[in-house]
Amino acid sequence: MRIWDLSPRNLCRKHLLGEHAELHAIWKIISEGKKGYSHHPEVIRWKGKLKALFLRHQSLVEEMEKRGYKHLSPLEEKKAKGKDKQEVLINSLEEQKIILLNKNCPCFNEKSI
Helix, strand or coil: CCCCCHHHEEEEEEEHHHHHHHHHHHHHHHHHHCCCCCCHHHHHHHCCCCHHHHHHHHHHHHHHCCCCCCCCCCCCCCCCCCCCHHHHHCCCCHHHHHHHCCCCCCCCCCCCC
């Protein structure tokens, strides 16, 4: 379970769509008080920051639409409460970039930077 803190434009298809799916899972856990994975570090760092998570979702959707994907899973904006910025990182931005580069996928290819 991971929400990257890097620009969605740098993510390959697999990581962009994967993050979108995981963001929806985190949103549901927090906004509906679900117990599954509620103690996962990625979920914990978004508690109290549904507004920031909503904004991240918007940026993912923007990038998905630029790439020709049709987005059909909006979040309920009325649930977007709390802080509008995520300041807690599990890995630094540089570490996140290295993690993605080590996956041997198209993330951070010359066209996406």
